[in-house]
Amino acid sequence: MGAVTAVLLIATVALTTIAFPSVAATTCPGCYGLQRLQPGLYAEPGLVPPQRGHVTEVIEQANKRVRDFFGGRASTPDILVCLSDDCYRRIGGGRERGVAVLNRSVMLSPRGVDPVIASHELAHVELHARLNGAEVPQWFDEGLAVLVSDDPRYLAPTGDRCLLDSRQPLPATLDDWLRAASADPQLYAEAACQVSRWAGTNGGKEAVRTLIARLSTGQAFPDIQMPAAAATTA
Structure with missing residues (x-):
């Protein structure tokens, strides 16, 4: 039984290395x-x-x-x-x-x-x-990452940081996001607009931290996509 387990383990490692080299590399960079x-x-x-x-x-x-x-x-x-x-x-x-x-x-x-x-x-x-295992819509994940990184490609420097507003629902799943963003990279700006406006309206960074803490306890993700403002920064 031990020999069989060892063979299966080696086969699994080999398969991971071939099929998912990024996973293998991050697991063993020195390798x-x-x-x-x-x-x-x-x-x-x-x-x-x-x-x-x-x-x-x-x-x-x-x-x-x-x-x-x-x-x-x-x-x-x-x-x-x-x-x-x-x-x-x-x-x-x-x-x-x-x-x-x-x-x-x-x-x-x-x-x-x-x-x-x-x-x-x-x-x-x-x-x-x-x-802690809770899920968020992919647009929130990406928009938040843009906000944290302060990416000038997708955020205005001051004030209302929206460069590109949207009245359309943004992709919620990873597959939908990847497909849509590959066709239109400015989707990152739309997601950043939603997250930055919500944060600005509700208390900034602390509001984001509070939301994440609540989600980690099992609370449902709220509807935070906001309607477009009358005027946006271009």
């Missing part, structure tokens, strides 16, 4: 040749000191954005950083700038080594750590 820069932070080997310093600084800034918004940290994700396309492909990355893997770890591509992209992905992990 993919990544080197630890500091606890929880891994990067491709061969980086010169300025590159290593840049990666560390980006992650420090990203962690600060997440910590400041949520009032601390509930998550301690491993972060895998690639500065070459070959490295990112090897660990299972695609054309995205970065990705939260199973909402537990983060991978950053060469185009994602930036405080905005890094904090966006880290915000996904932090949110799900605080939700």
